[in-house]
Amino acid sequence: MSAADLARLELAKRAYRATEPSAAEVQRGVRKARLALRRPRQRRAWFSKTLVAVVLAMGGLAYAKPQALGELVTSALQRSKPTMPKRSAGVAVTPAPVASKISEPVAAVPAREAQVEAQVETVQPGVQPVKSSPPQAKSALRVPLVPTRAAAVTDTEPVAQQAMASNWGRVGAALARGDEARALAALDELADSDDQRTRDKADLGRAQLFMANGNRDQACATARSLTNRRAGSRIERQAQVLLKSCRR
Amino acid sequence: MDQSFVHAALELTTPGRSLEDTLALDSPDELLALLYRQMRALAGPRQDLDDLVQAAAERALKALSRFEGRSSLSTFTYGIVYRTLIDQQRWYRRFQRRFALDAREEEAEELSFPRSSETDLRELERARRLYAALETLPHEKRATLILHDLEGLDVSEVASISGAGEGTVRSRLRDAHKKLAEILRQDPLFDPEVPV
Numbered sequence: 481m482s483a484a485d486l487a488r489l490e491l492a493k494r495a496y497r498a499t500e501p502s503a504a505e506v507q508r509g510v511r512k513a514r515l516a517l518r519r520p521r522q523r524r525a526w527f528s529k530t531l532v533a534v535v536l537a538m539g540g541l542a543y544a545k546p547q548a549l550g551e552l553v554t555s556a557l558q559r560s561k562p563t564m565p566k567r568s569a570g571v572a573v574t575p576a577p578v579a580s581k582i583s584e585p586v587a588a589v590p591a592r593e594a595q596v597e598a599q600v601e602t603v604q605p606g607v608q609p610v611k612s613s614p615p616q617a618k619s620a621l622r623v624p625l626v627p628t629r630a631a632a633v634t635d636t637e638p639v640a641q642q643a644m645a646s647n648w649g650r651v652g653a654a655l656a657r658g659d660e661a662r663a664l665a666a667l668d669e670l671a672d673s674d675d676q677r678t679r680d681k682a683d684l685g686r687a688q689l690f691m692a693n694g695n696r697d698q699a700c701a702t703a704r705s706l707t708n709r710r711a712g713s714r715i716e717r718q719a720q721v722l723l724k725s726c727r728r
Numbered sequence: 729m730d731q732s733f734v735h736a737a738l739e740l741t742t743p744g745r746s747l748e749d750t751l752a753l754d755s756p757d758e759l760l761a762l763l764y765r766q767m768r769a770l771a772g773p774r775q776d777l778d779d780l781v782q783a784a785a786e787r788a789l790k791a792l793s794r795f796e797g798r799s800s801l802s803t804f805t806y807g808i809v810y811r812t813l814i815d816q817q818r819w820y821r822r823f824q825r826r827f828a829l830d831a832r833e834e835e836a837e838e839l840s841f842p843r844s845s846e847t848d849l850r851e852l853e854r855a856r857r858l859y860a861a862l863e864t865l866p867h868e869k870r871a872t873l874i875l876h877d878l879e880g881l882d883v884s885e886v887a888s889i890s891g892a893g894e895g896t897v898r899s900r901l902r903d904a905h906k907k908l909a910e911i912l913r914q915d916p917l918f919d920p921e922v923p924v
Contacts (some may be wrong), residue, residue, distance in 0.1 A: 485913070487911070489908070489909075492858045492878075492912065494854075494856055495855040496855060498848060499773070500769075509768075510757055512778045513763070513778065591787040
């Protein structure tokens with residue numbers, strides 16, 4: 481820097497000092513800062529963050545697997561009310577065969593595992609009417625003055641439910657006997673059901689039986705159709721397990 | 729800054745004590761005044777000065793418990809003020825880049841100095857032009873020049889405040905001098921031949 485530049489810088493310093501804040505200005509600034517710092521803070525940041533996370537998670541789940549959310553809610557309701565009355569709307573719950581009763585007709589071990597899985601799935605429909613029982617139980621407890629539409633629906637439901645339950649019972653009994661042809665026939669009937677979930681479960685059972693019998697192509701096709709139509713998280717997961725052996 | 733204030737400030741901000749408890753006492757006023765002066769020096773008389781002081785005060789009151797006394801408290805708080813200002817300017821620049829519709833919105837705001845006498849008017853105008861010239865410098869260079877030339881801190885202190893090496897500070901200072909001299913040379917108000 482030249483001497484002239486230094487002189488200019490001196491002028492700049494003088495101007496800078498001339499405009500330094502006065503004591504009054506500083507006091508005003510301090511007062512403002514104190515007031516601002518005393519202001520209560522928002523402590524709800526965590527709440528909004530959690531809310532956003534929950535909404536995103538639920539939204540993502542609902543988008544990716546529309547049925548999974550329903551399953552989640554149903555299982556949560558079931559868990560919260562374990563002693564639900566089981567005789568709502570006159571639904572007969574058929575005792576499903578347990579896996580331990582199965583004799584040993586199938587040769588291959590993976591096939592047996594698949595069969596057991598199918599049986600575990602078959603147990604579900606027998607219990608399923610209980611899941612939908614809370615609203616029905618409520619309506620059964622109340623004495624309706626005018627027969628409602630829901631009550632009319634529940635009048636016709638038991639027949640279909642009973643038939644379905646007996647079908648699943650046949651599947652279970654046939655599997656317990658080792659009669660896979662009959663089990664497959666019963667599953668075929670169930671696969672024509674009006675209820676989509678029943679159809680999906682029946683298809684999964686069929687796919688597992690096909691796989692157990694070495695009919696891989698048909699098993700894979702059925703499992704693939706299950707994953708394509710997004711048949712609920714549990715069913716889809718088991719279909720994926722089957723599909724893994726398809727890729728081999 | 730007397731040593732008793734440093735001790736008082738350190739006692740006030742023991743780790744278990746909340747910011748509200750600290751503010752309930754009187755001593756932070758001196759700290760806030762120090763922060764105000766330092767922020768005013770670095771940022772100039774701008775409209776969001778109070779917000780900047782508040783942001784720096786929050787940081788300072790939280791960080792005081794970590795002050796080990798290796799530098800003076802003034803240098804320590806200058807460092808906080810410097811970082812607060814740099815962060816704010818970076819944020820503002822990003823904000824402008826995204827949301828400013830017109831380049832003119834980036835123009836420096838009108839500075840207001842509370843002075844009125846005739847002699848001061850000339851100094852006032854000079855100061856206004858000085859701040860306008862400083863605004864053209866990059867943030868780090870501007871802060872370095874203000875701290876070293878206008879506030880009278882030495883290079884090692886500036887290095888400690890800005891978290892840069894002394895060589896970097898000297899380099900920034902050289903560049904800032906060069907740029908400022910270029911601007912002031914063209915301004916007749918900074919002509920040393922003209923009588924004051």
